[in-house]
Amino acid sequence: MFEDAYNYMKSGQLIRQVVNKINGVDFNDLAERQHFGDIYEQILNDLQSAGNAGEYYTPRAVTAFMADRIDPHPGEILFDPACGTGGFLTCSIRHMRERYVKRPEHEKAMQAALRAVEKKQLPHMLCVTNMLLHGIEDPSFVRHDNTLARPYISYTQSDRVDIVLTNPPFGGREEDGIENNFPTFRTKETADLFLALIVRLLKPGGRAAVVLPDGSLFGEGVKTRLKEHLMEECNLHTIVRLPNSVFKPYASIGTNLLFFEKGEPTKDIWFYEHRVPEGQKAYSMTKPIRFEHLQGCIDWWGGKTRSGREETPQAWKVTAEEVKARGYNLDIKNPHTVADDHGDPETLLADLPGPRPRRRACATS
Numbered sequence: 272m273f274e275d276a277y278n279y280m281k282s283g284q285l286i287r288q289v290v291n292k293i294n295g296v297d298f299n300d301l302a303e304r305q306h307f308g309d310i311y312e313q314i315l316n317d318l319q320s321a322g323n324a325g326e327y328y329t330p331r332a333v334t335a336f337m338a339d340r341i342d343p344h345p346g347e348i349l350f351d352p353a354c355g356t357g358g359f360l361t362c363s364i365r366h367m368r369e370r371y372v373k374r375p376e377h378e379k380a381m382q383a384a385l386r387a388v389e390k391k392q393l394p395h396m397l398c399v400t401n402m403l404l405h406g407i408e409d410p411s412f413v414r415h416d417n418t419l420a421r422p423y424i425s426y427t428q429s430d431r432v433d434i435v436l437t438n439p440p441f442g443g444r445e446e447d448g449i450e451n452n453f454p455t456f457r458t459k460e461t462a463d464l465f466l467a468l469i470v471r472l473l474k475p476g477g478r479a480a481v482v483l484p485d486g487s488l489f490g491e492g493v494k495t496r497l498k499e500h501l502m503e504e505c506n507l508h509t510i511v512r513l514p515n516s517v518f519k520p521y522a523s524i525g526t527n528l529l530f531f532e533k534g535e536p537t538k539d540i541w542f543y544e545h546r547v548p549e550g551q552k553a554y555s556m557t558k559p560i561r562f563e564h565l566q567g568c569i570d571w572w573g574g575k576t577r578s579g580r581e582e583t584p585q586a587w588k589v590t591a592e593e594v595k596a597r598g599y600n601l602d603i604k605n606p607h608t609v610a611d612d613h614g615d616p617e618t619l620l621a622d623l624p625g626p627r628p629r630r631r632a633c634a635t636s
Contacts, residue, residue: 308361308405315356315397329358329438329482330517332562337436337480337528338362340572345371345381347433350472352418352465354387357398359436361405382407386432390417419464422452423471431474438482439465456500458493467497470504473533479505485525489602498599502537502591508577510601511568512544516553517560537591541577543568544585544605582607 280286297303315328343349343363351359364381372378385407389395395415402410441462449464450457456467462483469479487494488510501507511528518526531537545568547553554560573580582588584607594601 308401311401311404312358312361315358315401328356330560331358331362332560332565333482333513333517333528334358334362334436334438335366335562336565336569337482338366339569340530341434341436341478341480342575343367343434343436345377346384348384348386348431349434349436350386350432351437352388352435352468352472353437353439354389354398354413355394355438357387357401357413359438360385360387360398361401363434363436364405364407382409384433385412387413388416388418389413390415417449418468419449419452419461423455423468426468426471430472431477432472433474433477435469435473435477435479435481437465437469437479441482441484441487456493456497460493462487463493463497466501470501470533473505475534476532477534478532479530481529483527483529485527485602488527489600491598495599498601499595501531502594502599505531505533505537506535507531507537507540509541509543509572512542512605514545514547514553516547516555537594539591540589540594540601541580542587542589542603542605543571544608546585584608 280289296307312331338359341363343366345367349360349363351357354360364385367381368378372381387398389398392415395413398413399410402413439462450459453464453467456463458464466481466483466487469481473479488498507529509528509530511530513526513528515525518524545565548564551558567585571580571583571586580586580588585605587603587606589603594603597603
């Protein structure tokens with residue numbers, strides 16, 4: 272786990288204090304031990320240097336919301352192909368323990384069905400530690416590897432999973448040669464390759480929730496083919512649009528939560544626009560997104576069957592035919608929001624006052 276890790280503490284006094292503090296904890300006492308997972312999660316939250324552009328950290332409110340909507344059960348194979356520090360895993364574990372883990376065999380089935388991969392050494396080490404602190408007996412299922420380094424066609428039936436919960440790195444590009452593993456979707460864009468792989472990995476009836484940037488929704492070329500493939504293979508039933516400030520300070524970019532199930536083609540896509548709470552201009556480090564901020568979307572969702580959904584000022588429905596007519600551009604704005612009309616540019620230019628004649632200075636003799 273500590274391969275390639277060269278962490279050290281400069282102050283011997285500080286490390287002595289840390290050792291003394293930990294030494295005073297009775298790890299056989301569940302009451303003393305149970306808070307370590309929460310403390311560690313908070314440390315990861317505060318560790319601003321733990322990722323550039325949000326590589327390692329997804330806001331816990333977002334991971335908890337996605338796990339809540341996907342609703343994993345013990346025994347279902349749950350996979351995060353770019354797990355970072357393990358936020359989706361810990362939220363899923365917590366979700367199952369609160370709702371479905373009633374007996375030791377349930378806990379055993381849950382732990383045996385977890386799968387994860389992380390490419391970078393530091394977040395991999397943090398994730399393994401996170402699993403240990405959340406009561407996972409054998410965290411060796413968290414592999415230190417690049418999920419995309421394996422050829423696309425080599426993933427067979429035995430590799431299929433029931434659930435994928437992930438925030439693949441976006442804005443990054445893979446090294447030369449990785450795109451050759453994906454001959455149908457040849458690109459170096461990391462997020463696109465992960466989306467293609469997720470569609471392949473899901474079992475029939477499998478479900479996924481994935482964080483993707485706006486660029487993946489409106490991009491053309493390979494992105495168009497990928498979105499067409501996604502809608503043919505899966506029912507892309509919901510896209511939750513998040514404001515740009517959700518991932519601050521790591522990135523100020525529009526992001527989306529895509530929810531889909533494999534087995535049937537997409538007929539209708541519901542969009543839900545999440546908004547920053549009233550009285551707040553944007554999310555920030557001091558005022559981050561919280562789970563209760565997403566309660567409105569949960570109330571609208573319609574339960575497990577997603578029944579009774581209605582159009583609201585924040586929710587609207589688009590048919591697959593409409594998306595196809597748009598060239599599979601999924602960057603569909605809220606039709607209930609009136610865009611600011613700044614007028615026709617040509618008219619505005621014509622109305623601009625011309626240059627005023629400069630006053631000439633009069634010389635007096």
